[in-house]
Amino acid sequence: MKYRHSAGITRMLLLLACLAAALAFPSISRAASSLPGPPITPRAFHLEPRGVAPRDGDQRIPNPATPTGSAHAAGACTETFRASAHVTAATVNAAIAALENRMTHPATVCLAGTFHQPIHVWGKYTPALLTLAPLPHHSAALDLGAAASSAVDGNEYDGVAGAVSIVDSRSVEVRGLTIRGYHTRGTAQTPAGIYVEERASGFGGTPSACFVHGDRACGDIYLIDNHISRIANLADTVDTSRQWCNNGNVDAFGIEVESYGKGQAGALQHVVILGNTISNTRTGQSETLAVNGDVKDFLIADNRIYNADNIGIDTEGWYNGTGQARFGIVEGNIIANVDTWNNRAYGRWNPARHTCAALAPNAGGIYDDGGSYIWIANNTVANTDQGISLDTENPKKWTDHILVSGNHVWNSPGTRLGDPSFGKNPPGIPGRSTVAGHAYDAFYVDAFGPQSRIFDVYAYNNVFQNASRYFGGTRRALADVVDLGGDWKNVVLWNNTIAGGGRSDRQVVLLGVDNRPLTRAGTAIDCTDYQGLSRIAPNFYLGGPFNTLAAWQHDNPYHWDAHSQVNHAPGCPPLTP
Numbered sequence: 001m002k003y004r005h006s007a008g009i010t011r012m013l014l015l016l017a018c019l020a021a022a023l024a025f026p027s028i029s030r031a032a033s034s035l036p037g038p039p040i041t042p043r044a045f046h047l048e049p050r051g052v053a054p055r056d057g058d059q060r061i062p063n064p065a066t067p068t069g070s071a072h073a074a075g076a077c078t079e080t081f082r083a084s085a086h087v088t089a090a091t092v093n094a095a096i097a098a099l100e101n102r103m104t105h106p107a108t109v110c111l112a113g114t115f116h117q118p119i120h121v122w123g124k125y126t127p128a129l130l131t132l133a134p135l136p137h138h139s140a141a142l143d144l145g146a147a148a149s150s151a152v153d154g155n156e157y158d159g160v161a162g163a164v165s166i167v168d169s170r171s172v173e174v175r176g177l178t179i180r181g182y183h184t185r186g187t188a189q190t191p192a193g194i195y196v197e198e199r200a201s202g203f204g205g206t207p208s209a210c211f212v213h214g215d216r217a218c219g220d221i222y223l224i225d226n227h228i229s230r231i232a233n234l235a236d237t238v239d240t241s242r243q244w245c246n247n248g249n250v251d252a253f254g255i256e257v258e259s260y261g262k263g264q265a266g267a268l269q270h271v272v273i274l275g276n277t278i279s280n281t282r283t284g285q286s287e288t289l290a291v292n293g294d295v296k297d298f299l300i301a302d303n304r305i306y307n308a309d310n311i312g313i314d315t316e317g318w319y320n321g322t323g324q325a326r327f328g329i330v331e332g333n334i335i336a337n338v339d340t341w342n343n344r345a346y347g348r349w350n351p352a353r354h355t356c357a358a359l360a361p362n363a364g365g366i367y368d369d370g371g372s373y374i375w376i377a378n379n380t381v382a383n384t385d386q387g388i389s390l391d392t393e394n395p396k397k398w399t400d401h402i403l404v405s406g407n408h409v410w411n412s413p414g415t416r417l418g419d420p421s422f423g424k425n426p427p428g429i430p431g432r433s434t435v436a437g438h439a440y441d442a443f444y445v446d447a448f449g450p451q452s453r454i455f456d457v458y459a460y461n462n463v464f465q466n467a468s469r470y471f472g473g474t475r476r477a478l479a480d481v482v483d484l485g486g487d488w489k490n491v492v493l494w495n496n497t498i499a500g501g502g503r504s505d506r507q508v509v510l511l512g513v514d515n516r517p518l519t520r521a522g523t524a525i526d527c528t529d530y531q532g533l534s535r536i537a538p539n540f541y542l543g544g545p546f547n548t549l550a551a552w553q554h555d556n557p558y559h560w561d562a563h564s565q566v567n568h569a570p571g572c573p574p575l576t577p
Contacts, residue, residue, distance in 0.1 A: 036524040038575045039456035039490045040401045045329060045375050054270040054297070056216055061329055064301045067272040068129060072175060072224050075108050080135055083113030089142075092119055100124040100169075101213075108133055111140035111177070118144065118151040118162060123209040124169035129220070131173040132164070141178040147191035155199055155206050157260050157320075160253070162195030163231075166221060168208035173222040180227075184252070185234040186244065190286070192253035193228035193278065196221050198268040200261030200294060203321055211266065219269035221257070223276060228254050232282035236309065236345040238356070245356035250284035250345035254305070260320040261294035267323065271298040280307045284345035287314040287367075288338075294323025301329065306336040306429045309343040310363045312384065317370030318394040326372040330379065334428050335365040338384035339435035341419050358418075360472045361438040364389035365409070370399055378406040382426045383433040385471075387411065387442035387464065392452035392486075404443070404459035410466070411439035413501070417470045439468040440479050442498075446514075447486030453518070457491045460575065465499040466508055467532070478507050480541075485514035490522035494575050499531035500539065508534070511552075511561075512541040525560035527572030 048060045053069025065071065079099070081092050092109065096119075099107060103126045112135040119142065124130060134140035142163050151161035155168055163179045166172050174194060182191045198208045198218040210218040233252040235244040244250055255278065259268035273289065281288050288308040291298055293316065305312045312335035317324030340346050340363045347356035365384035368374055369391050381387045387409035392399045412423025414437010423436025442464035447454050466481040481498050484491065501508040510530055517523045530539070530549055538545030540552040549566055563570050 038458040077110035078107035089117035103128040110135040112138040125209040125213040144182040147189040183232040187249040196257040198259040200266040217266040233284040251286040252283040254278035254288040258292035259294040267296040287311040290314040292316040293320030298328040315371040324372040361385040375403040381409040389444040395450040409442040412436035437470040453487040460494040467501040480512040489518040505534040528564040
């Protein structure tokens with residue numbers, strides 16, 4: 001959830017000291033070995049059949065083609081509001097409040113024009129679907145200014161002010177809205193483009209209306225095809241304030257979904273975040289898109305997220321009671337240009353100069369921090385400080401059962417240390433990257449919190465590439481393509497492509513293992529197609545540097561990569577059916 005430092009800078013010093021002594025060893029024969037059993041497979045995730053609506057407690061993730069049980073298309077308007085001097089967001093909110101708990105059939109509130117205050121659905125407990133959408137053939141926008149306390153529901157545990165907020169509610173769809181320009185400066189308010197919250201029974205305060213009136217958890221929340229931009233906490237742009245420098249309360253969100261609960265009863269279930277575009281955000285120490293706490297059976301798919309100064313997509317656990325975000329699919333998203341370089345909520349105060357200096361950039365494109373049973377599949381992640389990062393920040397907690405498959409993560413070399421540092425954007429993202437070259441790694445498995453751990457991770461059929469040149473505040477800092485750190489076990493990396501910066505690269509390590517696994521059994525790294533190896537710097541690291549694949553195969557004590565090759569897919573059999 002928050003920014004943390006990696007071990008890469010410290011390890012750089014040891015690598016440089018050992019480089020002259022690193023030796024190449026002859027290739028070993030590739031004897032057949034027994035295949036490991038992957039700790040998690042796609043069979044753990046159950047998707048609703050096409051055309052079937054989610055049902056409470058069905059243990060299924062909504063189908064992206066028909067998330068509500070039908071295709072996400074415009075429907076007939078139950079009520080229509082055209083923005084004017086006499087029809088404002090207050091008018092819409094009053095109508096929603098009058099309608100939401102009298103509904104016996106689905107209803108659509110249609111909007112047209114530009115509104116200048118937040119819209120909310122607070123305390124809806126009826127199961128019929130309420131949709132907020134543009135009037136057909138019209139656009140609907142929320143063009144907002146500074147966040148105010150009046151946008152916060154009294155039962156919101158965190159006090160987040162959503163441009164659109166859905167609090168203690170069930171069966172709500174927000175589709176096709178444009179939300180822009182919502183901001184604050186400091187810590188008094190936390191703006192969010194769309195904010196969803198449930199307060200579960202047993203977490204203090206008043207439980208959500210879903211429990212009080214319906215004796216059931218909240219859920220069936222659908223956020224589809226919205227355009228969200230310029231959501232900002234402007235305090236993270238200020239380099240002359242000690243108060244806001246490295247301040248964990250400087251926050252904002254593009255989309256935030258969170259549930260507060262203890263145990264795993266009453267989870268917020270069936271949340272769909274599909275086809276949204278979130279761009280040009282400044283979120284301080286918070287995330288662009290986050291699912292946090294006791295949330296289950298959720299889908300984050302086909303979203304575009306770019307030009308963000310902190311984490312792109314985050315699935316989280318242990319922050320809101322004892323709940324982990326769990327049984328979620330993160331699929332088909334495009335995330336680009338995620339960089340904390342100019343985010344002074346992550347800074348270091350320089351008392352001599354009276355300025356907040358930038359720390360090494362370190363934000364993930366896709367980040368899991370304490371989730372369980374999360375499938376990260378077929379995403380494109382480009383020019384982010386960390387590509388796909390698996391972590392556990394809370395002390396004595398864990399991340400478990402994470403499946404990573406079919407993703408393409410790449411980082412351009414960049415053109416300079418600071419911003420702008422130019423690089424190519426992936427298809428679907430306009431313009432070119434201005435934050436390229438700051439990537440520490442493409443795939444990172446780490447347990448950052450004291451006595452925390454990560455286990456049961458399976459990554460296969462991914463392409464992990466890193467050619468960054470300007471990570472860590474200096475051109476001499478080393479970056480990894482794939483990095484394993486913290487307390488970890490039961491990690492299988494299989495049939496991946498891992499590519500570095502090429503023959504003359506001095507900075508990129510293809511595979512770095514900072515900490516050895518907690519247990520020898522259950523971990524396997526093999527069948528890798530290694531590309532872009534350096535001829536003048538280490539390509540592998542485990543307690544010391546290894547220059548060549550042959551040396552790595554010969555000397556690593558775990559017999560990892562016995563069947564891996566350079567510039568050629570080994571053709572190993574898949575481990576999943």
